Amino acid sequence: MLGQLEEDPSLLLFITTVTTMLSRPAFLAFEVALIVVAVVKLRSSAHKNKKKMEAQAKVFKRVPVADLPKLQDDTILQAMYGKPTKRIPVWMMRQAGRYLPEFRALRVEHEFFKVCRTPELACRLTLQPLERFGPELLSACIIFSDILVVPQAMGMQVDMVPGKGPVFAQRLERPSDAPSRLVMKPDVEKTLGYVVDALNLTRQELKGRVPLIGFSGAPFTLMAYMIEGGGSKTLSRAKRFLYEEPEASHALLQAITDVIVEYLVNQVTLGGAQALQVFESNAGDLSPRLWSDFSLPYLAQIAKRVKQRLGESQRVPLIVFSRGSNWEGTLESLCETDYDTIGLDWTIDPAVARQRVGGKKSLQGNLDTATLYAPSEKIRQEVFEMLSKFGSKQGLIANLGHGMEPEMKPENAKAFLEAVRDFSGVSLL
Numbered sequence: 050m051l052g053q054l055e056e057d058p059s060l061l062l063f064i065t066t067v068t069t070m071l072s073r074p075a076f077l078a079f080e081v082a083l084i085v086v087a088v089v090k091l092r093s094s095a096h097k098n099k100k101k102m103e104a105q106a107k108v109f110k111r112v113p114v115a116d117l118p119k120l121q122d123d124t125i126l127q128a129m130y131g132k133p134t135k136r137i138p139v140w141m142m143r144q145a146g147r148y149l150p151e152f153r154a155l156r157v158e159h160e161f162f163k164v165c166r167t168p169e170l171a172c173r174l175t176l177q178p179l180e181r182f183g184p185e186l187l188s189a190c191i192i193f194s195d196i197l198v199v200p201q202a203m204g205m206q207v208d209m210v211p212g213k214g215p216v217f218a219q220r221l222e223r224p225s226d227a228p229s230r231l232v233m234k235p236d237v238e239k240t241l242g243y244v245v246d247a248l249n250l251t252r253q254e255l256k257g258r259v260p261l262i263g264f265s266g267a268p269f270t271l272m273a274y275m276i277e278g279g280g281s282k283t284l285s286r287a288k289r290f291l292y293e294e295p296e297a298s299h300a301l302l303q304a305i306t307d308v309i310v311e312y313l314v315n316q317v318t319l320g321g322a323q324a325l326q327v328f329e330s331n332a333g334d335l336s337p338r339l340w341s342d343f344s345l346p347y348l349a350q351i352a353k354r355v356k357q358r359l360g361e362s363q364r365v366p367l368i369v370f371s372r373g374s375n376w377e378g379t380l381e382s383l384c385e386t387d388y389d390t391i392g393l394d395w396t397i398d399p400a401v402a403r404q405r406v407g408g409k410k411s412l413q414g415n416l417d418t419a420t421l422y423a424p425s426e427k428i429r430q431e432v433f434e435m436l437s438k439f440g441s442k443q444g445l446i447a448n449l450g451h452g453m454e455p456e457m458k459p460e461n462a463k464a465f466l467e468a469v470r471d472f473s474g475v476s477l478l
Protein backbone atom coordinates (compact mmCIF):
# COMPACT_ATOMS: atom_id res chain seq x y z
CA MET A 50 0.00 0.00 0.00
CA LEU A 51 2.80 2.39 0.98
CA GLY A 52 4.64 1.53 -2.20
CA GLN A 53 1.51 2.22 -4.19
CA LEU A 54 1.19 5.62 -2.51
CA GLU A 55 4.79 6.37 -3.37
CA GLU A 56 4.13 5.41 -6.99
CA ASP A 57 0.87 7.28 -7.22
CA PRO A 58 0.56 10.20 -4.81
CA SER A 59 -2.82 11.13 -6.29
CA LEU A 60 -4.14 8.13 -4.34
CA LEU A 61 -2.89 9.76 -1.12
CA LEU A 62 -4.62 12.99 -2.11
CA PHE A 63 -7.86 11.16 -2.76
CA ILE A 64 -7.81 9.28 0.60
CA THR A 65 -6.98 12.36 2.65
CA THR A 66 -9.65 14.43 0.92
CA VAL A 67 -12.33 11.81 1.61
CA THR A 68 -11.29 11.35 5.25
CA THR A 69 -11.24 15.13 5.70
CA MET A 70 -14.75 15.39 4.46
CA LEU A 71 -15.90 12.60 6.78
CA SER A 72 -14.00 13.38 9.97
CA ARG A 73 -14.42 15.68 12.93
CA PRO A 74 -13.00 19.28 13.04
CA ALA A 75 -10.45 18.32 15.78
CA PHE A 76 -8.40 16.47 13.17
CA LEU A 77 -8.71 19.19 10.54
CA ALA A 78 -5.20 20.64 10.97
CA PHE A 79 -3.65 17.18 10.70
CA GLU A 80 -5.69 16.43 7.60
CA VAL A 81 -4.80 19.72 5.93
CA ALA A 82 -1.15 18.84 6.54
CA LEU A 83 -1.73 15.49 4.86
CA ILE A 84 -3.24 17.21 1.83
CA VAL A 85 -0.25 19.53 1.58
CA VAL A 86 2.11 16.52 1.70
CA ALA A 87 0.05 14.81 -0.99
CA VAL A 88 0.14 17.86 -3.27
CA VAL A 89 3.90 18.23 -2.84
CA LYS A 90 4.39 14.52 -3.58
CA LEU A 91 2.16 14.80 -6.63
CA ARG A 92 4.23 17.65 -8.00
CA SER A 93 7.56 15.94 -7.37
CA SER A 94 6.27 12.76 -8.99
CA ALA A 95 5.18 14.70 -12.07
CA HIS A 96 8.65 16.27 -12.17
CA LYS A 97 10.32 12.83 -11.95
CA ASN A 98 8.10 11.45 -14.71
CA LYS A 99 8.96 14.38 -16.93
CA LYS A 100 12.68 13.87 -16.33
CA LYS A 101 12.28 10.17 -17.17
CA MET A 102 10.44 10.97 -20.39
CA GLU A 103 13.01 13.59 -21.31
CA ALA A 104 15.79 11.05 -20.79
CA GLN A 105 13.98 8.57 -23.00
CA ALA A 106 13.28 11.17 -25.65
CA LYS A 107 16.85 12.47 -25.57
CA VAL A 108 18.02 11.86 -29.08
CA PHE A 109 21.68 11.04 -29.41
CA LYS A 110 23.35 13.78 -31.36
CA ARG A 111 25.61 12.43 -34.08
CA VAL A 112 28.66 14.36 -35.16
CA PRO A 113 28.96 14.57 -38.98
CA VAL A 114 31.59 12.04 -40.06
CA ALA A 115 33.78 14.76 -41.61
CA ASP A 116 34.03 16.42 -38.17
CA LEU A 117 34.97 13.27 -36.20
CA PRO A 118 38.53 13.04 -34.76
CA LYS A 119 41.08 12.15 -37.41
CA LEU A 120 43.06 8.91 -37.26
CA GLN A 121 46.54 9.09 -35.74
CA ASP A 122 47.60 5.70 -37.06
CA ASP A 123 46.06 3.98 -40.08
CA THR A 124 48.50 1.03 -40.26
CA ILE A 125 45.72 -1.57 -40.15
CA LEU A 126 43.74 0.10 -42.94
CA GLN A 127 46.85 0.26 -45.13
CA ALA A 128 47.46 -3.43 -44.50
CA MET A 129 43.84 -4.22 -45.44
CA TYR A 130 44.42 -2.45 -48.75
CA GLY A 131 47.60 -4.49 -49.25
CA LYS A 132 49.99 -1.54 -48.85
CA PRO A 133 53.35 -2.01 -47.12
CA THR A 134 53.32 -1.21 -43.39
CA LYS A 135 56.01 -0.78 -40.72
CA ARG A 136 54.49 -3.43 -38.46
CA ILE A 137 51.89 -6.17 -38.58
CA PRO A 138 48.59 -4.79 -37.29
CA VAL A 139 46.41 -6.98 -35.10
CA TRP A 140 42.94 -7.26 -33.54
CA MET A 141 40.98 -10.19 -32.11
CA MET A 142 37.53 -11.41 -33.05
CA ARG A 143 35.19 -10.97 -30.08
CA GLN A 144 37.88 -8.97 -28.31
CA ALA A 145 35.15 -7.14 -26.36
CA GLY A 146 33.77 -10.19 -24.61
CA ARG A 147 33.22 -12.22 -21.48
CA TYR A 148 36.88 -13.15 -21.03
CA LEU A 149 37.38 -9.61 -19.71
CA PRO A 150 36.35 -9.13 -16.04
CA GLU A 151 35.47 -5.50 -16.78
CA PHE A 152 33.09 -6.74 -19.52
CA ARG A 153 31.38 -9.21 -17.15
CA ALA A 154 31.05 -6.49 -14.50
CA LEU A 155 29.10 -4.26 -16.88
CA ARG A 156 27.11 -7.12 -18.42
CA VAL A 157 25.68 -8.41 -15.10
CA GLU A 158 23.80 -5.14 -14.79
CA HIS A 159 22.41 -5.01 -18.32
CA GLU A 160 20.72 -7.42 -20.70
CA PHE A 161 22.78 -8.21 -23.84
CA PHE A 162 20.60 -6.55 -26.48
CA LYS A 163 19.92 -3.61 -24.17
CA VAL A 164 23.67 -2.99 -24.22
CA CYS A 165 23.62 -3.18 -28.02
CA ARG A 166 20.79 -0.62 -28.12
CA THR A 167 22.38 1.82 -25.66
CA PRO A 168 25.19 3.71 -27.44
CA GLU A 169 26.90 4.76 -24.18
CA LEU A 170 27.14 1.13 -22.98
CA ALA A 171 28.11 -0.29 -26.39
CA CYS A 172 30.80 2.38 -26.62
CA ARG A 173 32.19 1.56 -23.17
CA LEU A 174 32.45 -2.15 -24.00
CA THR A 175 34.01 -1.45 -27.39
CA LEU A 176 36.79 0.58 -25.76
CA GLN A 177 37.56 -1.90 -22.97
CA PRO A 178 40.15 -3.99 -24.85
CA LEU A 179 41.91 -0.84 -26.08
CA GLU A 180 42.01 0.56 -22.56
CA ARG A 181 43.46 -2.70 -21.26
CA PHE A 182 46.02 -3.43 -23.99
CA GLY A 183 46.73 0.05 -25.40
CA PRO A 184 47.15 1.17 -29.03
CA GLU A 185 50.77 -0.07 -28.97
CA LEU A 186 49.45 -3.64 -28.84
CA LEU A 187 45.95 -3.47 -30.35
CA SER A 188 45.50 -1.90 -33.79
CA ALA A 189 41.70 -1.56 -34.02
CA CYS A 190 38.41 -1.71 -32.14
CA ILE A 191 35.30 -3.49 -33.41
CA ILE A 192 31.96 -2.04 -32.41
CA PHE A 193 30.13 -3.97 -29.71
CA SER A 194 26.93 -5.30 -31.29
CA ASP A 195 25.71 -8.60 -32.72
CA ILE A 196 24.92 -10.03 -36.13
CA LEU A 197 21.37 -10.82 -34.96
CA VAL A 198 20.30 -7.18 -34.82
CA VAL A 199 19.44 -7.55 -38.53
CA PRO A 200 16.78 -10.28 -37.99
CA GLN A 201 15.45 -8.05 -35.18
CA ALA A 202 15.21 -5.13 -37.61
CA MET A 203 13.24 -7.43 -39.90
CA GLY A 204 10.68 -7.96 -37.17
CA MET A 205 11.91 -11.07 -35.34
CA GLN A 206 12.28 -11.26 -31.59
CA VAL A 207 15.68 -12.59 -30.50
CA ASP A 208 16.83 -12.98 -26.89
CA MET A 209 20.29 -13.81 -25.59
CA VAL A 210 19.69 -16.59 -23.07
CA PRO A 211 22.55 -17.11 -20.59
CA GLY A 212 24.18 -20.50 -21.11
CA LYS A 213 22.21 -21.08 -24.29
CA GLY A 214 23.07 -18.24 -26.65
CA PRO A 215 20.67 -16.51 -29.04
CA VAL A 216 17.08 -17.81 -29.05
CA PHE A 217 14.32 -16.65 -31.43
CA ALA A 218 10.87 -16.30 -29.83
CA GLN A 219 9.36 -17.75 -32.99
CA ARG A 220 11.53 -19.18 -35.73
CA LEU A 221 10.74 -18.74 -39.42
CA GLU A 222 9.09 -22.05 -40.37
CA ARG A 223 10.11 -21.87 -44.01
CA PRO A 224 11.54 -19.25 -46.40
CA SER A 225 8.20 -18.97 -48.24
CA ASP A 226 6.66 -17.65 -44.99
CA ALA A 227 9.06 -14.70 -44.99
CA PRO A 228 6.92 -12.19 -46.95
CA SER A 229 3.99 -12.64 -44.55
CA ARG A 230 6.03 -12.92 -41.34
CA LEU A 231 8.95 -10.57 -41.77
CA VAL A 232 9.36 -6.90 -42.49
CA MET A 233 11.07 -7.44 -45.85
CA LYS A 234 11.99 -3.79 -46.40
CA PRO A 235 12.54 -2.25 -42.96
CA ASP A 236 13.49 1.38 -42.48
CA VAL A 237 17.16 0.66 -41.80
CA GLU A 238 17.99 4.05 -40.36
CA LYS A 239 15.09 3.81 -37.93
CA THR A 240 15.53 0.20 -36.86
CA LEU A 241 19.32 0.04 -36.75
CA GLY A 242 20.14 3.70 -36.12
CA TYR A 243 21.26 2.78 -32.60
CA VAL A 244 24.26 0.88 -34.01
CA VAL A 245 25.13 3.94 -36.10
CA ASP A 246 24.84 6.06 -32.93
CA ALA A 247 27.11 3.67 -31.04
CA LEU A 248 29.69 3.88 -33.83
CA ASN A 249 29.52 7.65 -33.95
CA LEU A 250 29.90 8.00 -30.19
CA THR A 251 32.77 5.50 -30.14
CA ARG A 252 34.56 7.40 -32.90
CA GLN A 253 34.29 10.50 -30.73
CA GLU A 254 35.64 8.69 -27.67
CA LEU A 255 38.42 6.93 -29.57
CA LYS A 256 39.89 10.33 -30.40
CA GLY A 257 41.65 8.85 -33.43
CA ARG A 258 43.77 6.37 -31.43
CA VAL A 259 42.89 3.36 -33.65
CA PRO A 260 40.35 2.70 -36.43
CA LEU A 261 36.85 1.48 -35.62
CA ILE A 262 35.52 -1.57 -37.46
CA GLY A 263 31.80 -1.96 -38.23
CA PHE A 264 30.25 -5.28 -39.23
CA SER A 265 27.25 -7.31 -40.28
CA GLY A 266 26.33 -10.97 -40.49
CA ALA A 267 26.16 -12.32 -44.06
CA PRO A 268 22.81 -13.26 -45.64
CA PHE A 269 23.07 -17.05 -45.42
CA THR A 270 24.25 -17.02 -41.79
CA LEU A 271 21.38 -14.73 -40.83
CA MET A 272 18.84 -16.77 -42.78
CA ALA A 273 20.12 -19.93 -41.05
CA TYR A 274 19.59 -18.35 -37.62
CA MET A 275 16.07 -17.27 -38.62
CA ILE A 276 15.10 -20.74 -39.84
CA GLU A 277 16.79 -22.68 -37.04
CA GLY A 278 15.48 -20.27 -34.40
CA GLY A 279 18.94 -20.08 -32.77
CA GLY A 280 22.30 -21.77 -32.98
CA SER A 281 22.40 -25.24 -34.55
CA LYS A 282 25.02 -27.97 -34.84
CA THR A 283 24.00 -29.22 -38.28
CA LEU A 284 21.86 -26.49 -39.89
CA SER A 285 19.71 -29.35 -41.17
CA ARG A 286 16.52 -27.24 -41.32
CA ALA A 287 18.18 -24.27 -43.01
CA LYS A 288 19.86 -26.53 -45.57
CA ARG A 289 16.71 -28.54 -46.21
CA PHE A 290 14.92 -25.44 -47.47
CA LEU A 291 17.75 -24.53 -49.83
CA TYR A 292 16.70 -27.73 -51.65
CA GLU A 293 12.95 -27.66 -50.97
CA GLU A 294 12.33 -23.96 -51.61
CA PRO A 295 15.30 -22.63 -53.60
CA GLU A 296 13.38 -19.70 -55.06
CA ALA A 297 11.88 -18.54 -51.78
CA SER A 298 15.35 -18.97 -50.20
CA HIS A 299 16.87 -16.72 -52.87
CA ALA A 300 14.12 -14.14 -52.34
CA LEU A 301 14.79 -14.11 -48.61
CA LEU A 302 18.57 -13.93 -49.08
CA GLN A 303 18.05 -11.01 -51.46
CA ALA A 304 15.84 -9.16 -48.97
CA ILE A 305 18.45 -9.66 -46.22
CA THR A 306 21.19 -8.52 -48.62
CA ASP A 307 19.32 -5.28 -49.34
CA VAL A 308 19.06 -4.54 -45.62
CA ILE A 309 22.76 -5.34 -45.05
CA VAL A 310 23.92 -3.03 -47.87
CA GLU A 311 21.96 -0.11 -46.44
CA TYR A 312 23.10 -0.95 -42.92
CA LEU A 313 26.80 -1.13 -43.82
CA VAL A 314 26.66 2.08 -45.87
CA ASN A 315 25.04 3.87 -42.91
CA GLN A 316 27.72 2.54 -40.56
CA VAL A 317 30.32 4.37 -42.67
CA THR A 318 28.54 7.50 -43.87
CA LEU A 319 26.67 8.31 -40.64
CA GLY A 320 28.49 6.30 -37.96
CA GLY A 321 32.07 6.81 -39.09
CA ALA A 322 33.11 3.13 -39.31
CA GLN A 323 36.59 2.96 -40.85
CA ALA A 324 36.52 -0.67 -42.05
CA LEU A 325 33.72 -3.25 -42.40
CA GLN A 326 33.69 -6.99 -41.83
CA VAL A 327 31.01 -9.36 -43.12
CA PHE A 328 30.65 -12.57 -41.05
CA GLU A 329 29.54 -15.68 -42.94
CA SER A 330 30.05 -17.75 -39.80
CA ASN A 331 27.93 -20.69 -40.95
CA ALA A 332 29.59 -21.18 -44.34
CA GLY A 333 31.32 -24.38 -43.24
CA ASP A 334 28.04 -26.27 -42.94
CA LEU A 335 27.33 -25.80 -46.63
CA SER A 336 28.63 -27.99 -49.41
CA PRO A 337 30.89 -26.24 -51.93
CA ARG A 338 27.94 -26.31 -54.38
CA LEU A 339 25.49 -24.73 -51.89
CA TRP A 340 28.12 -22.16 -50.90
CA SER A 341 28.57 -21.15 -54.57
CA ASP A 342 24.81 -20.87 -55.08
CA PHE A 343 23.55 -19.41 -51.79
CA SER A 344 26.47 -17.69 -50.06
CA LEU A 345 29.03 -16.38 -52.54
CA PRO A 346 26.65 -14.42 -54.83
CA TYR A 347 25.28 -12.42 -51.90
CA LEU A 348 28.70 -11.87 -50.32
CA ALA A 349 29.91 -10.58 -53.69
CA GLN A 350 26.86 -8.40 -54.18
CA ILE A 351 27.29 -6.76 -50.76
CA ALA A 352 30.91 -5.77 -51.46
CA LYS A 353 30.07 -4.50 -54.93
CA ARG A 354 27.10 -2.40 -53.88
CA VAL A 355 28.66 -1.03 -50.69
CA LYS A 356 31.76 -0.03 -52.63
CA GLN A 357 29.66 1.65 -55.33
CA ARG A 358 27.54 3.49 -52.78
CA LEU A 359 30.56 4.76 -50.83
CA GLY A 360 32.51 5.85 -53.89
CA GLU A 361 36.17 6.80 -53.71
CA SER A 362 35.67 9.67 -51.26
CA GLN A 363 34.17 7.57 -48.47
CA ARG A 364 35.87 4.30 -49.29
CA VAL A 365 36.77 1.95 -46.42
CA PRO A 366 38.42 -1.50 -46.56
CA LEU A 367 36.01 -4.43 -46.71
CA ILE A 368 36.78 -7.77 -45.05
CA VAL A 369 34.97 -11.05 -45.66
CA PHE A 370 35.12 -13.88 -43.12
CA SER A 371 33.60 -17.04 -44.54
CA ARG A 372 34.23 -19.55 -41.80
CA GLY A 373 34.91 -23.17 -42.63
CA SER A 374 34.78 -22.83 -46.41
CA ASN A 375 38.38 -23.35 -47.41
CA TRP A 376 37.50 -25.89 -50.09
CA GLU A 377 39.20 -25.86 -53.43
CA GLY A 378 38.03 -22.88 -55.41
CA THR A 379 36.39 -20.88 -52.64
CA LEU A 380 39.31 -18.61 -51.72
CA GLU A 381 39.89 -18.20 -55.45
CA SER A 382 36.24 -17.13 -55.91
CA LEU A 383 36.54 -14.62 -53.07
CA CYS A 384 39.55 -13.17 -54.89
CA GLU A 385 37.16 -12.17 -57.70
CA THR A 386 34.93 -10.14 -55.35
CA ASP A 387 35.34 -6.52 -54.25
CA TYR A 388 36.54 -7.32 -50.73
CA ASP A 389 40.00 -6.01 -49.89
CA THR A 390 40.81 -8.60 -47.24
CA ILE A 391 39.93 -12.25 -46.70
CA GLY A 392 39.58 -13.34 -43.08
CA LEU A 393 40.85 -16.88 -42.52
CA ASP A 394 39.70 -19.39 -39.94
CA TRP A 395 42.25 -21.67 -38.24
CA THR A 396 41.69 -24.69 -40.48
CA ILE A 397 43.96 -23.54 -43.30
CA ASP A 398 47.74 -23.36 -43.36
CA PRO A 399 48.67 -19.69 -43.92
CA ALA A 400 51.27 -20.71 -46.53
CA VAL A 401 48.58 -22.53 -48.53
CA ALA A 402 46.22 -19.56 -48.27
CA ARG A 403 48.93 -17.16 -49.48
CA GLN A 404 49.74 -19.42 -52.36
CA ARG A 405 46.09 -19.66 -53.42
CA VAL A 406 45.34 -15.96 -52.99
CA GLY A 407 48.69 -14.59 -54.17
CA GLY A 408 48.84 -10.84 -53.99
CA LYS A 409 45.20 -10.42 -55.00
CA LYS A 410 43.86 -9.83 -51.48
CA SER A 411 45.19 -9.10 -48.02
CA LEU A 412 44.79 -11.90 -45.50
CA GLN A 413 43.61 -11.73 -41.91
CA GLY A 414 43.98 -14.44 -39.30
CA ASN A 415 44.35 -17.13 -38.34
CA LEU A 416 45.69 -18.47 -35.04
CA ASP A 417 43.64 -21.35 -33.66
CA THR A 418 41.75 -19.55 -30.91
CA ALA A 419 42.26 -22.50 -28.57
CA THR A 420 46.00 -21.68 -28.58
CA LEU A 421 45.11 -18.99 -26.05
CA TYR A 422 44.64 -21.76 -23.48
CA ALA A 423 48.36 -22.58 -23.78
CA PRO A 424 51.14 -21.08 -21.62
CA SER A 425 52.42 -17.76 -22.95
CA GLU A 426 55.69 -19.23 -24.29
CA LYS A 427 53.72 -21.69 -26.43
CA ILE A 428 51.42 -18.90 -27.65
CA ARG A 429 54.46 -16.93 -28.70
CA GLN A 430 55.95 -19.88 -30.54
CA GLU A 431 52.68 -20.57 -32.39
CA VAL A 432 52.25 -16.90 -33.35
CA PHE A 433 55.79 -16.74 -34.73
CA GLU A 434 55.22 -19.91 -36.73
CA MET A 435 51.88 -18.69 -38.08
CA LEU A 436 53.21 -15.27 -39.09
CA SER A 437 56.27 -16.68 -40.79
CA LYS A 438 54.03 -19.03 -42.77
CA PHE A 439 52.19 -16.06 -44.25
CA GLY A 440 55.49 -15.44 -46.02
CA SER A 441 55.17 -11.70 -46.46
CA LYS A 442 54.27 -9.02 -43.97
CA GLN A 443 52.58 -7.03 -46.68
CA GLY A 444 48.80 -7.42 -46.84
CA LEU A 445 48.73 -9.15 -43.47
CA ILE A 446 46.52 -8.49 -40.45
CA ALA A 447 47.08 -10.80 -37.50
CA ASN A 448 43.97 -12.16 -35.81
CA LEU A 449 42.55 -15.32 -34.30
CA GLY A 450 40.83 -17.91 -36.47
CA HIS A 451 37.59 -17.35 -34.54
CA GLY A 452 36.16 -15.41 -31.58
CA MET A 453 37.61 -15.34 -28.05
CA GLU A 454 36.02 -17.72 -25.55
CA PRO A 455 34.74 -16.61 -22.12
CA GLU A 456 37.14 -18.92 -20.22
CA MET A 457 40.28 -17.45 -21.81
CA LYS A 458 42.69 -15.43 -19.70
CA PRO A 459 43.22 -11.76 -20.63
CA GLU A 460 46.98 -12.28 -19.96
CA ASN A 461 47.03 -14.86 -22.75
CA ALA A 462 45.34 -12.45 -25.15
CA LYS A 463 48.08 -10.01 -24.20
CA ALA A 464 50.73 -12.67 -24.89
CA PHE A 465 49.23 -13.09 -28.38
CA LEU A 466 49.32 -9.34 -29.04
CA GLU A 467 52.88 -9.01 -27.71
CA ALA A 468 54.06 -11.88 -29.86
CA VAL A 469 52.64 -10.16 -32.97
CA ARG A 470 54.37 -6.92 -31.99
CA ASP A 471 57.70 -8.69 -31.42
CA PHE A 472 57.45 -10.66 -34.66
CA SER A 473 57.04 -7.37 -36.52
CA GLY A 474 60.73 -6.74 -35.79
CA VAL A 475 61.80 -10.08 -37.28
CA SER A 476 62.79 -9.99 -40.94
CA LEU A 477 61.23 -12.47 -43.33
CA LEU A 478 63.22 -14.08 -46.05
Ligand code: CP3
Binds near residue numbers: 143156210214
Ligand atom coordinates in the same frame (compact mmCIF):
# COMPACT_ATOMS: atom_id res chain seq x y z
O1 CP3 B 1 34.12 -9.16 -31.86
C1 CP3 B 1 33.71 -8.30 -31.05
O2 CP3 B 1 34.25 -8.06 -29.95
C2 CP3 B 1 32.53 -7.45 -31.48
C3 CP3 B 1 31.23 -7.83 -31.10
C4 CP3 B 1 30.58 -9.08 -31.65
C5 CP3 B 1 29.72 -9.88 -30.86
N1 CP3 B 1 29.14 -10.80 -31.66
C6 CP3 B 1 29.48 -9.67 -29.44
C7 CP3 B 1 28.97 -10.81 -28.68
C8 CP3 B 1 30.56 -9.61 -32.93
C9 CP3 B 1 31.36 -9.18 -34.15
C10 CP3 B 1 29.63 -10.68 -32.93
C11 CP3 B 1 29.29 -11.43 -34.13
C12 CP3 B 1 28.48 -12.64 -33.99
N2 CP3 B 1 27.40 -12.87 -33.20
C13 CP3 B 1 28.65 -13.77 -34.81
C14 CP3 B 1 29.66 -13.89 -35.93
C15 CP3 B 1 31.00 -14.18 -35.44
C16 CP3 B 1 31.22 -15.57 -35.03
O3 CP3 B 1 31.30 -15.83 -33.84
O4 CP3 B 1 31.29 -16.42 -35.96
C17 CP3 B 1 27.69 -14.72 -34.45
C18 CP3 B 1 27.52 -16.10 -35.02
C19 CP3 B 1 26.87 -14.13 -33.44
C20 CP3 B 1 25.68 -14.72 -32.76
C21 CP3 B 1 26.00 -14.89 -31.36
N3 CP3 B 1 26.04 -13.86 -30.44
C22 CP3 B 1 26.42 -16.09 -30.69
C23 CP3 B 1 26.51 -17.45 -31.33
C24 CP3 B 1 26.74 -15.73 -29.38
C25 CP3 B 1 27.30 -16.62 -28.31
C26 CP3 B 1 26.33 -17.06 -27.32
C27 CP3 B 1 26.99 -17.69 -26.11
O5 CP3 B 1 26.35 -17.67 -25.06
O6 CP3 B 1 28.12 -18.18 -26.21
C28 CP3 B 1 26.49 -14.35 -29.25
C29 CP3 B 1 26.66 -13.56 -28.04
C30 CP3 B 1 27.72 -12.53 -28.05
N4 CP3 B 1 27.93 -11.64 -29.04
C31 CP3 B 1 28.63 -12.27 -26.97
C32 CP3 B 1 29.40 -11.19 -27.37
C33 CP3 B 1 30.46 -10.50 -26.57
C34 CP3 B 1 28.69 -13.02 -25.66
C35 CP3 B 1 27.38 -13.00 -24.95
C36 CP3 B 1 27.26 -12.19 -23.71
O7 CP3 B 1 27.86 -11.14 -23.52
O8 CP3 B 1 26.47 -12.63 -22.88
